[in-house]
Amino acid sequence: MFSSADQNRALELLEAIHFFSVKNWSPATSTNYSVRSTQPGKFIISRSGVDKSRFAYEDLILIDGAGQVDPAFAAPGVKSSAETDIHTALYRLYPEVECVLHTHSVAGTVLSMTPERELRFTGLEILKGLEGNATHELTEVLPIVPNSQDMGEILSALDGRLAGAHGFLIKGHGLYTWGKDIASAKRHIETYEFLFECELKLRS
Numbered sequence: 001m002f003s004s005a006d007q008n009r010a011l012e013l014l015e016a017i018h019f020f021s022v023k024n025w026s027p028a029t030s031t032n033y034s035v036r037s038t039q040p041g042k043f044i045i046s047r048s049g050v051d052k053s054r055f056a057y058e059d060l061i062l063i064d065g066a067g068q069v070d071p072a073f074a075a076p077g078v079k080s081s082a083e084t085d086i087h088t089a090l091y092r093l094y095p096e097v098e099c100v101l102h103t104h105s106v107a108g109t110v111l112s113m114t115p116e117r118e119l120r121f122t123g124l125e126i127l128k129g130l131e132g133n134a135t136h137e138l139t140e141v142l143p144i145v146p147n148s149q150d151m152g153e154i155l156s157a158l159d160g161r162l163a164g165a166h167g168f169l170i171k172g173h174g175l176y177t178w179g180k181d182i183a184s185a186k187r188h189i190e191t192y193e194f195l196f197e198c199e200l201k202l203r204s
Ligand SMILES: [Zn+2]
Pocket: 030, 031, 032, 083, 102, 104, 173, 174
């Protein structure tokens, strides 16, 4: 189904999806994941509604920049996530980004309910897990935007708030982050999840 050039990306994305599931960061069929296809303007993305602990290679599908499923992958019930528009918008915003990942962890969800508009992390060695950070002596800002079932509203709320950010939280919902390849996007998820767990413990 995928071109041979896309197969390796699909398999690497599948491995990351299973890792997140084992970590309990993708419960109840939630979360979605994508990587750029080697075909320009196309994306490999997790299809909607699948239990991530049983997610299979066949559950990855090819879509275009408008979120339309490639005819070669079309089948009854096969659709891309409702949140696909967030993925495609991030790829348009960041031409250098190759992978977009979205998890729903307990720690991230609890912290997203803070009345503040962002989380700020400082002084922790793990901050070097975020691309371009060479020291723990910095403050990393993670914007929080209101949740909505209308992706346009979420994207509007992000307007002007992503400068310097490596990701964002949707309130009561979950984390989005991205990277120059699957490995760096996965590292960003792990970094943020570590930060969330530290922050929860520090606040309790
Ligand atoms: Zn979600």
